[in-house]
Amino acid sequence: MTEIVRSPARTGSIVALLAALLALALGGLFSAVALAIGLIGVLIVALGLALARHDIVTVGSTLLFGSVVAAGLQGAPPGITLGSAVVTVVAWDSASTAIDLGAQLGREASTTRLELVHSGATAFVGTVTAGLGWALFQIPLGETSLTVPVLLLVAVICLAGMFWYRE
Template structure:
């Protein structure tokens, strides 16, 4: 008797998360088009997120998120509009979170598993987690008569910490 061998499970990152993370990091990169330097940093971040998703490398995804965030800082330094800075920050956070989640789902359940609802719910929660402090920060920024964009950026950094702490 011969046992039939089962094919190995494809543990590549989950498809929907890959698409959403790439789209989000691309939009964040576009928001950084206020200067060549910030766009270059964001573009490098986008490429690293993409490479991490193709290979399933968390380190590349994290470096990509850091590249996007460096682009945010550079955009802020050249005087980019607060809305662009806040949007790019939120996009960097959401792209990183969705990408790492997609890698986790792929490793745990396999790429072919029916995870659409799981991925979409997680992506929605990630967007809300980034959007709430972004909106609060922008309201505070506008009511403070537009002094500095540090308030919304600080709130979004708090959202990053919250996401990292709450992840299993």
């Protein structure tokens, strides 16, 4: 009888790393600081996948989100910032799912369809949420728009809630 390999599932790991690289590329186009923070984040996500550790993946994803914030603060367009935030969440969620599936079913289990549907659903929900955020961003509130700070606060609360729920 062969032993089950409990490392993260392949498809989810690949999706997570591709999404993390996309977040890095989007943020890095507008800010050297975002590029540096994002690169460290991608490397830490990869390390978390290699070690099958949720906490390390979460730290790397948090750094990726920090690169999104840095790019936004340094002039990245709202669409790029929102898109980068969505793929950051996809990277974190796909990596976490890959670790869970590997631990529960083993790396060799046929989970490709499950992982792709899960990642696609995460991307869809993130895109719809980003679209709503974009729509709110377009609403003028007099001379001083409070939309951006309020949306940033909501995003931080949502991410904190996701990280807290994951533990």
